[in-house]
Amino acid sequence: MNTLDPIIRHGFADYKHAFKQFSDKPTPYMVTDLDKIADNCKQFKHHFPSVELHYAIKAFYTKEIIDSIDDRVDGFDVASNNELKDILSYGVAAKRIMYSNPVKSKKSIEEAFSLGVDKFAFQSMSELGKLQMNAPGSSVYLRVKIDDSHSEVPLSGKFGCEPKDVVRLLTHAKNINLNPVGITFHVGSQLLDSTAWESAVKKAGELLVKVKKAGIDVDTINLGGGLPAQYFTDDPTIDKLSPSINNALLKNDWTKYIAEPGRFIVADSSFIVSSVIGVEKRGQKNWAFLDVGLFQAFLGALRYKKFPYGPIVSDDYLREEPAKRADLVPFIITGPSCDSEDTIHYEALLPEDLSIDDRLIFPNTGAYTLVYGSSFNGFEVPPVYFLKDQKVFSRE
Numbered sequence: 024m025n026t027l028d029p030i031i032r033h034g035f036a037d038y039k040h041a042f043k044q045f046s047d048k049p050t051p052y053m054v055t056d057l058d059k060i061a062d063n064c065k066q067f068k069h070h071f072p073s074v075e076l077h078y079a080i081k082a083f084y085t086k087e088i089i090d091s092i093d094d095r096v097d098g099f100d101v102a103s104n105n106e107l108k109d110i111l112s113y114g115v116a117a118k119r120i121m122y123s124n125p126v127k128s129k130k131s132i133e134e135a136f137s138l139g140v141d142k143f144a145f146q147s148m149s150e151l152g153k154l155q156m157n158a159p160g161s162s163v164y165l166r167v168k169i170d171d172s173h174s175e176v177p178l179s180g181k182f183g184c185e186p187k188d189v190v191r192l193l194t195h196a197k198n199i200n201l202n203p204v205g206i207t208f209h210v211g212s213q214l215l216d217s218t219a220w221e222s223a224v225k226k227a228g229e230l231l232v233k234v235k236k237a238g239i240d241v242d243t244i245n246l247g248g249g250l251p252a253q254y255f256t257d258d259p260t261i262d263k264l265s266p267s268i269n270n271a272l273l274k275n276d277w278t279k280y281i282a283e284p285g286r287f288i289v290a291d292s293s294f295i296v297s298s299v300i301g302v303e304k305r306g307q308k309n310w311a312f313l314d315v316g317l318f319q320a321f322l323g324a325l326r327y328k329k330f331p332y333g334p335i336v337s338d339d340y341l342r343e344e345p346a347k348r349a350d351l352v353p354f355i356i357t358g359p360s361c362d363s364e365d366t367i368h369y370e371a372l373l374p375e376d377l378s379i380d381d382r383l384i385f386p387n388t389g390a391y392t393l394v395y396g397s398s399f400n401g402f403e404v405p406p407v408y409f410l411k412d413q414k415v416f417s418r419e
């Protein structure tokens with residue numbers, strides 16, 4: 024059967040070390056390495072020196088995370104007033120916050136504006152009406168539909184105006200005394216293909232030129248999110264993707280660039296540890312029941328054809344000498360609730376002697392995991408332990 028060598032190449036040694044520090048904690052829990060998050064911001068700035076970095080906090084945020092990257096990012100992107108109020112309470116200045124959700128309630132806009140936010144995304148005439156009334160004079164960025172069919176998580180069904188409407192919408196924004204600044208797009212989350220970035224940047228540049236020709240003084244392209252995490256060894260790294268994206272950026276050298284990565288910043292900072300609570304052979308299939316499932320942490324896996332976060336590792340793999348490890352066989356992995364939808368993986372390779380109380384480690388689970396979590400059936404969202412300078416601390 025398949026071996027786990029790719030994980031070792033992937034830097035799994037770090038997890039091994041961290042896992043040992045937490046092996047006495049009750050499961051389930053997540054471990055988040057704050058230094059890794061700060062380093063990912065550094066990597067972004069290094070590879071995209073001409074792009075302002077605004078972290079999209081929706082991917083995962085706590086005060087500890089925001090504190091550890093505050094001086095490494097240019098700003099933050101929020102999707103709701105609760106996100107906004109949280110990061111304001113952590114000490115982030117309102118002027119560094121961009122409200123990137125293109126459809127907001129009147130009340131949210133009014134409150135955000137009263138709290139000092141003056142940068143908003145929009146995608147329609149009706150949103151402009153709300154912004155005119157509730158956030159007069161604000162800077163606005165038009166969300167444009169861009170081809171996101173190459174990404175693992177397309178977003179353009181719900182978001183973005185048609186390119187043909189760009190001039191009309193930005194002209195109207197100016198006419199109602201808002202401050203049209205530029206356009207924003209999202210290539211879709213976990214985009215592995217750099218050519219899709221290149222054509223999105225090219226298209227955005229062409230649209231901005233049209234808008235400028237219509238007499239609107241716009242100069243900014245917000246590249247949104249989409250930068251991938253390396254869940255599997257074949258997924259491209261930032262070293263591989265950045266040269267061609269930067270080439271595309273250079274072609275519009277008169278523009279200012281902003282990006283709002285979420286997943287790339289936090290995905291590989293964290294791992295979730297769970298215990299096996301039941302093992303059964305159902306028909307011909309091996310089933311492992313865990314103390315964490317879809318509802319608490321893995322709802323994000325639903326939209327993927329295969330389990331998206333990369334290989335899962337058992338503590339057998341970490342503790343034993345290679346020669347003593349059991350063979351790996353396919354398992355269906357399901358969560359603890361009384362709902363069959365709770366199943367998260369249909370072909371996980373795990374030791375054939377997997378037993379109750381064995382621990383499973385899910386690497387690369389920092390982005391879009393606990394933030395989706397609910398305590399359905401009374402099973403709580405796992406607590407988080409943080410690592411900083413190799414030291415452990417928890418929020419409780």
Ligand SMILES: Cc1ncc(COP(=O)(O)O)c(C=O)c1O
Nearest residue numbers: 079123212248249283284285286
């Ligand atoms: C407006 C906006 N910006 C940024 C992001 C972050 O995207 P990603 O996590 O793919 O980098 C999202 C994700 O949905 C988004 O909707």
